[in-house]
Amino acid sequence: xxxxxxxxxxxxxxxAQQGAIKVNTQTIRLDxxxxxxxxxxxxxxxxxxxxxxxxxxxxxxxxxTGFAHLFEHIMFEGSKNVPxxxxxxxxxxxxxxxxxxxxHDRTNYMQSFSSNALDLALFIxxxxxxxxxxxxxxxxxxxxRDVVKNERRQSYDNRPYGLADQILTEAIYPASHPYSWTVxxxxxxxxxxTYDDVSNFFRRYYAPNNASxxxxxxxxxxxxxxxxxxxxxxxxxxEAVAAVTPVTPVIxxxxxxxxxxxxxxxxxxxxxxxxxxxxxxxxALITLGRxxxxxxxxxxxxxxxxxxxxxxxxxxxQSGSKxxxxxxxxxxxxxxxxxxxxxxxxxxxxxxxVDEPPTAEEMQRILNQxxxxxxxxxxxxxxxxxxxxxxxYYTGNPDFFNQDLARFRKLTPADLSAAAKRWxxxxxxxTLSVVPTGKQQLGLPGSKLVPNVDLQLSPAARxxxxx
Numbered sequence: 001x002x003x004x005x006x007x008x009x010x011x012x013x014x015x016a017q018q019g020a021i022k023v024n025t026q027t028i029r030l031d032x033x034x035x036x037x038x039x040x041x042x043x044x045x046x047x048x049x050x051x052x053x054x055x056x057x058x059x060x061x062x063x064x065t066g067f068a069h070l071f072e073h074i075m076f077e078g079s080k081n082v083p084x085x086x087x088x089x090x091x092x093x094x095x096x097x098x099x100x101x102x103x104h105d106r107t108n109y110m111q112s113f114s115s116n117a118l119d120l121a122l123f124i125x126x127x128x129x130x131x132x133x134x135x136x137x138x139x140x141x142x143x144x145r146d147v148v149k150n151e152r153r154q155s156y157d158n159r160p161y162g163l164a165d166q167i168l169t170e171a172i173y174p175a176s177h178p179y180s181w182t183v184x185x186x187x188x189x190x191x192x193x194t195y196d197d198v199s200n201f202f203r204r205y206y207a208p209n210n211a212s213x214x215x216x217x218x219x220x221x222x223x224x225x226x227x228x229x230x231x232x233x234x235x236x237x238x239e240a241v242a243a244v245t246p247v248t249p250v251i252x253x254x255x256x257x258x259x260x261x262x263x264x265x266x267x268x269x270x271x272x273x274x275x276x277x278x279x280x281x282x283x284a285l286i287t288l289g290r291x292x293x294x295x296x297x298x299x300x301x302x303x304x305x306x307x308x309x310x311x312x313x314x315x316x317x318q319s320g321s322k323x324x325x326x327x328x329x330x331x332x333x334x335x336x337x338x339x340x341x342x343x344x345x346x347x348x349x350x351x352x353x354v355d356e357p358p359t360a361e362e363m364q365r366i367l368n369q370x371x372x373x374x375x376x377x378x379x380x381x382x383x384x385x386x387x388x389x390x391x392x393y394y395t396g397n398p399d400f401f402n403q404d405l406a407r408f409r410k411l412t413p414a415d416l417s418a419a420a421k422r423w424x425x426x427x428x429x430x431t432l433s434v435v436p437t438g439k440q441q442l443g444l445p446g447s448k449l450v451p452n453v454d455l456q457l458s459p460a461a462r463x464x465x466x467x
Contacts, residue, residue, distance in 0.1 A: 033209025039216040047217035048112040050385035055205035058178035066185015080131030115218040122231040130235035186458040207238025258447035277320030283407035284419035289317035357413030
């Protein structure tokens with residue numbers, strides 16, 4: 001099956017040259033600084049447009065968090081020449097379904113649509129890049145501010161285990177680090193932000209020289225370049241955006257935290273600081289996550305869920321970001337079991353990897369799984385478009401497919417042992433026990449209780465109210 005999928009992926013427009021994958025791209029830079037990446041794929045009569053603004057929550061400042069995610073919402077509200085509600089309506093008319101997402105590092109807007117609608121898509125993107133503020137008002141900002149606040153309540157404050165990520169993030173990073181707050185931001189920051197604060201954030205970061213646009217699909221590459229020039233040429237260049245170069249944090253000693261929550265079963269989180277996306281060590285840690293929890297034959301799943309039956313689920317993996325990444329292991333205890341039991345077994349399994357490299361059979365299984373998933377992504381123009389933007393952002397090369405796959409193909413079992421020893425040191429991790437209210441005995445002994453009050457507010461606001 002792997003050979004068959006590989007053969008499919010090597011068919012046009014993805015060419016095989018001496019065993020290497022080559023996704024043909026053309027890259028141009030407009031006078032206003034916008035990078036445009038074009039890829040022709042005539043497999044289906046569709047086109048995907050995908051724009052990355054190189055601004056995420058890491059570009060926010062203490063006291064003013066949540067702005068990047070707020071704009072993910074505002075950008076769908078219309079602009080000078082696109083009335084409110086028309087973005088969804090117009091894309092749906094041409095078979096599209098627009099969407100967006102925000103991370104620490106970037107915000108993206110993506111959609112796929114009929115191949116005869118490229119001008120419509122680029123018109124919408126260029127108008128909200130160049131003319132959003134002409135349609136934005138204090139009332140529209142307040143409306144989306146309320147939407148984001150409600151999303152925070154649903155996804156964090158009122159959701160079982162929902163506050164775990166925020167607590168771990170605040171514990172790992174010093175307050176000055178741009179990754180020290182969650183992407184969605186804090187309630188008090190969203191409430192206190194003025195219309196001018198929000199407008200200035202847009203002017204600074206949502207400019208063509210801080211963005212990259214991928215156009216992929218059933219298109220003529222010359223015409224696609226001309227269309228990008230036509231629709232974006234009049235959008236003015238913004239001020240230069242200075243690079244962010246934070247110092248990589250160090251977890252000096254193990255931290256144990258505990259949160260009482262409205263949950264039925266206790267859950268254990270472990271998190272470590274690891275190398276940034278596409279840097280040395282990243283591929284080994286991604287593979288290590290699959291070794292631990294990638295399927296029913298994985299180390300942690302087999303031991304915790306199948307053999308001992310002390311956990312209902314377990315996951316492990318590397319979450320990559322530009323400045324550094326995080327590796328996390330999460331496991332939920334079965335009724336009648338404690339997180340101390342889970343912690344003991346996880347420690348044992350990590351140490352086994354350190355002491356003895358995985359078998360050749362395990363490595364082959366993991367790499368086969370990875371390659372199948374990798375090649376599956378090449379079948380979709382929307383998937384390729386977003387991946388090309390990711391490659392461009394992190395490596396500077398939108399056609400990094402072959403190099404990316406090579407990172408994993410060259411790994412050895414010893415590399416995984418070395419990664420576990422180097423990065424998953426149990427004395428340099430943060431653990432969080434989330435336990436049912438009133439059942440602290442189910443968590444890790446010696447954990448510091450996190451007060452489950454006002455966590456929707458920033459640490460500064462919590463400190464003021466506590467004092």
